[in-house]
Amino acid sequence: MAHPAFASASRPRAFALAPPRASSSSSSSSSSSSSSSSRAPAPSASSTRRAALAFGVSAALASRAASRPSSSSAAMDPLQTLTRRGMAKFAQNDVEGSIADFDQLIAAAPNRAPYMWQRGLSLYYAERWSDGSEQFRRDVAVNPNDTEEAIWAFLCESRDPAIGFEAARRRLLRVGRDPRAYMREAYALFDGSGSEERLLATAENGGAAEEFYGWLYVGLYREASGDAEGARDAMRAAARSAYGKRSGDYMAALADVHLKRRGWE
16 A cells, blocks of 8 residues: 555554555555555555554554654654554554544645555444545555555445445455465455465465464454454464564554454453
8 A cells, every 4th residue: 555655654554654555556655654664575555564564563652652742753743743653552452542643644634634544444443434444445546456455445344234244345446466465365355256265375375474464364354254253263363473473563463453352362
C-alpha cells in the first residue's frame, strides 16, 4: 500500500512511521513519508508497508514518549507525531484512542484520509464495520494494487449485519497481481478460489514473515466465516510465532490486539 508520507505510517506494517503496506502506490507514498517503513519484503507497496510496520511499532512507541513537551519534539512534524502516537496506542490495545489520533490527523490534513490504513484497522477492532469498509475502499481507490486493503474491506463487510459473509465475497474489490505468492493465496482464499491448505503451504515455503502472515490471514478468514475456535488457534499460531514475537511489525502487534480483544490470550 503505497501512500504518502503518512501512508507509510499507515501500514508498512512495520510499526514505525514505516512505509505503507504492500502495493505499488503505497510504496511510493510510504517513501514520501518519514513514517513509512515496511513490513514484508516485497517490492510492492505492501512490502514497503510491512517494513514501515516493523520500523513503525518501535518508532511509534518511542515517539509517544517523545510527544511530551521537549526541545526535540518541537521540531517534529505534528502529523507524524499523531500517526506514530495513534499506532502506539493501537499496539497497546487503546483502539479508541488510536482512532481519535488518526481522526485528528485527517482533520488537519484531509488529503491524508485515503492513505490511513492504520485507521481502518482500528475501526475494525472498534467494530465500526461501515466506517472501516469505507476507509479501506478509499485506500484501494488510490492504490488499486493493494491486496491487503481489499481483504480488510471484505473483513469489515463480512462482519456488518447489513452485508454478511457471502455478500462481502461478491463485493470483494479486484486488485492487481500481488508480487507475494502468499498474499495471492490469501486473496484467493477470500474470493473463494483458494483454500487454507494452499495458503499455509505457500507460506511455509517462505520465511518466518510468510508463515506469520499465512496464519494471520487464515485466522481472520476463519473468524469472518464463523469459525471462532479455528480463528483463535490460527491467531495464536501467528502471534506466538518467532516473527510474531520479535519482528516489531505492526501486524504482529495487531495479532496481539486481536487476541486481547477476543479474550484469547
